[in-house]
Amino acid sequence: MRTQPARLLVVLLLPGLLLALGGCADLRAQVAGAADAPASGAAEAPDVLTTSEWAVTDGLLSVLVRNEEDRTLRTAEVTLEAFDRDDVSLGTWSASAMVGQDACCTVTDLAPGEIYGLYFPVGVDVGEVAAVDLDYRDVAWQPAATDQDSSTASATGLASDLNASRTVVNADLTVGSADIPQALVQAILRGVDGQLVAVVTGVWTCLTAFEVRPIEMQLFQGVPEGTVVDSITVRPLDPSTSPVAPTCG
Incomplete structure (x- = not known):
């Protein structure tokens, strides 16, 4: 899909760690x-x-x-x-x-x-x-899954440092009632006008049931003043789809 934005904004992101048909519509x-x-x-x-x-x-x-x-x-x-x-x-x-x-x-x-x-x-x-x-x-x-997966996890945003000189997203990652070998965490950053600024992505491994793990995701450069963390999502990954399957003790 060829898509044009309402406006162009600052973007930079850093990973925290880590048939068949498609089409393009114009x-x-x-x-x-x-x-x-x-x-x-x-x-x-x-x-x-x-x-x-x-x-x-x-x-x-x-x-x-x-x-x-x-x-x-x-x-x-x-x-x-x-x-x-x-x-x-x-x-x-x-x-x-x-x-x-x-x-x-x-x-x-x-x-x-x-x-x-x-x-x-x-x-x-x-x-x-x-x-x-x-x-x-x-x-x-x-x-699609028909019921809630007990291995789901969530993240709560903490005080983050988002400015022109330093961009760090902090959160507590809370695991559900089952271990998670691998999870993808994504934070969406938006500016004061509500427009997208950046998507920060990271992968965490070997999460244990009921664990609360502090995590930090950092960009290589700053973002505009007033940038905020709009949302943080945690998505358990299927190890079979990962290029590197974690080994958890």
Whole structure:
């Protein structure tokens, strides 16, 4: 889905630790008229996920995507293509092109209605990004859970240090009634105007039942004054979908 933001804002993120069809729908075709629309009778493949928001600066771009299906997206590798204001492609980025950075652009265990944060290091010389397309590969679905999983966990935000010189997100991660071998934690940061500033992502391992673990996620650079932690989500991961399965004693 080629998507244009209401405005572009500062983004930078750092990980805390760590079939088959996809399609790209051109949003401009929907708003620009028949000149850019698909030919009559042509069917465009639906997007796997809906692009909700994105923001970019200093060569790093973050995207929020939403699962609007009634099933869980077990895994999908996402490729991003960025465009300038003249609709010229600035390049494409994906996990397969960035060794060791699978967490940047691989969606895992996304339940119906949930939002997932992706990030792409597009480079400082990429120019001004005005639109993005997301394409999905190696897509696998599974039925959505019908009841509450006892292994779920949550995170409560604590006093965080968010300013131009230091960006640290602090939280207490609380585990439910079952051990969790691996969990993905994502914090969404927003500016004073409510617009997306950054998605901070980290993976924690070997979480024990009823544990309360303090966690810290830090960005490489500062964010605008007034930036706040909008939400923090904890998503237990299926070890079979992880490139490195944890060994917990």
